[in-house]
Amino acid sequence: MKSIAVIGAGITGLTTSFLLKDKNLPVELYEASGRPGGVIQSKRQDGYLAEFGPNTLLNTNKKLEYLFKISGLKEHVKFAEHKGDKRFLVRNGKVIAMPSKAFSFFLSSLFSWKAKYNLMMEPFRPRWKNAYEESVAQFVRRRFGDEFLTYAIDALVAGIFAGNPERLSVIHGFPKLYKAEQEYGSMIRAQFLGAKARKKRGETSKQEARILSFDEGLQVMTDTLAQKLGDDFHPNCPVTAITQIPDGWRVTYRQGNDLKQKDHSALLLATSAYAAAQIDLQSTSSFNLNSFSNISYAPVSSVMLGYKREDVGHPLDGFGMLLPGIEKFNILGTLFSSTLFPNRAPQGYVALSSYVGGMRQPELAGLPQDKLFKMVHDDLVKLLKIRGEPVCCISNYYPRAIPQYNVGYGHFKDIVYQLQKDCPGFYIGGNYTRGPALSDNILSGFDFADNIEDYIKTVAPFEV
Missing domain, CATH: 3.90.660.20 (Protoporphyrinogen oxidase, mitochondrial; domain 2)
Structure with missing residues (x-):
């Protein structure tokens, strides 16, 4: 059996590669830069430890x-x-603790009584039934009112996406919110009724999940996963082309001044969207990767x-x-x-x-x-x-x-879906497909490893 190719050594590519190797499946991880981890990078200086990308991980x-x-x-x-459990918002130039419980919310100076009333009325507002796609701002105005958008959600969107709630899509940027409204008719109702479903799935809500890192920062995680791959991790090897062949996928990549090729039985593309757009994909699908260059960052x-x-x-x-x-x-x-x-x-x-x-x-x-x-x-x-x-x-x-998962982002997700449907053994992952949360992208590595293992069993059942 030929090895499995993973392109991109961000957290999705690293997790998938490590888990495939743990399943005794041959894997090779290609990375364009000289180090693993993507935006995850930690630096120790003068006794301080700084994170250049995400700072923490939620144990969800x-x-x-x-x-x-x-x-x-x-x-x-x-x-x-x-x-460190307490969170703060700034209003009128003052740093004010966010309420953590319903009782403290009604005593908080963060919001007016009108905003508090709007929140209480949220369970009684109708579900969204119109055909057009809502932005996060439109969704929040409709369910909670302007003040909650201006002083809470605008800050939250900046903290998670560094984004603009007027442009960000609620169905793609915050799919759990959209799903909560559609399934339960209310965010507040979903918070109570959804707890049992999370427990059944072995999940912890993000409000209850413990925050963690590692003794020398999150880079410890990415460095460790790369080290476990040994010689199967190939830094400084940018992939220039992916070609579908009768029994798998041919990867063309640069190594120093040389242009090389290697065939693989399956492939996960786990780069950034803009890096994926630079790769020449030749497949039986009528879709390609070029339009990913239009994804805003x-x-x-x-x-x-x-x-x-x-x-x-x-x-x-x-x-x-x-x-x-x-x-x-x-x-x-x-x-x-x-x-x-x-x-x-x-x-x-x-x-x-x-x-x-x-x-x-x-x-x-x-x-x-x-x-x-x-x-x-x-x-x-x-x-x-x-x-x-x-x-x-x-x-x-x-x-x-x-x-940025802006309104209209479904177009890019449709391309991802169609390429994977048209091209057996070809997978696309990364934070432009699964959201920006670090934990979600690690968990997607489990999904990809399991899906690739199942695929290999169907094409080479006696070699797995």
């Missing part, structure tokens, strides 16, 4: 624990401190600033804060990194990880480092009562950080 499924166990990652897992800069604990007036007693656009600050949000994981800063100091740019202010993401550091510091001074200058500054810029 027992499969994650299984992966950590069989890969040897379990001993490196670090769960976030419980004092939000530019984001991550900025980690370290301060003396005594110079920060805010207690930093939570996960972090999100900022609605109406507040007119430059940052999208800030994580209280050293509250979550004390080893993110030296003793007596704190680490604050902020994000700049997104679809709200894309022009800010690419600013020079010195301007970024000053801009973020100035915002944090106002919000967190900071008196001193930062003692450590680390930043990273991703011009294409997070794919």
Whole structure:
């Protein structure tokens, strides 16, 4: 049996490759860059630990624990401190704790009594029955009202997608919300009635899931999975073409100055959308990968600033804060990194990880480092009562950080579906197909590994 090709060493490609190898199936992972992990990258500097991509992972499924166990990652897992459970929103320039329970919601100063009344009335509003696709903003206005959109959902969308709720599709960007309305008629009703279904599937709600990372950041996970692949991981090998052949798929790739080819029995394409669009796909399908270049990505800069604990007036007693656009600050949000994981800063100091740019202010993401550091510091001074200058500054810029699931995104999902239907043994994955959540993309690796194993059994039953 020929090996299975996986193209792209982001978390989906790494997880799938590792699990296939664990199933004793031959696999080869091609990566265009010199390192695994995609946007996942951790950096230790001056006693601080910064994350350039996602900062944390939600333990939403027992499969994650299984992966950590069989890969040897379990001993490196670090769960976030419980004092990081609290979340904050900014309103009128003040950092206010988000209500965590129904009772505290009605006492909160975050929302007016009109907004609270709108929330109480949500279970009585009718389901969406019109034919056209709603944006997140339209969905939230219809079910909760303008104030909830302006001060909560706008900030949430910036925190998850670095996106614009007026453009983001609710059915593709937040499919669980759309499904909750269609199945239960209400978000609030779904929250209560959906708990039993989650338990049956072995899932934990994102509100209840524990936050985790690893002792030296999330890069520990991606580095470990790549190391377990050994010589089957091929960095600096950009794939230029994929060709369907009678018994599988031929991969054309560059290795140094040489152009090489290798045949495989099945293939998972797990690159970014814009990287996939550069690959020449020759298959029996009438569809190709070119249109993936039209998928929008939000530019984001991550900025980690370290301060003396005594110079920060805010207690930093939570996960972090999100900022609605109406507040007119430059940052999208800030994580209280050293509250979550004390080893993110030296003793007596704190680490604050902020994000700049997104679809709200894309022009800010690419600013020079010195301007970024000053801009973020100035915002944090106002919000967190900071008196001193930062003692450590680390930043990273991703011009294409997070794919935007905007209205009309179903067109791209249809192409993914049709290509996989037309081309047996060909699969497409990554955060432009499964959403931006890190846990969801790891779990998709389990699905791909199982589907590929089942496919191999049908084409080569005596070789598996």
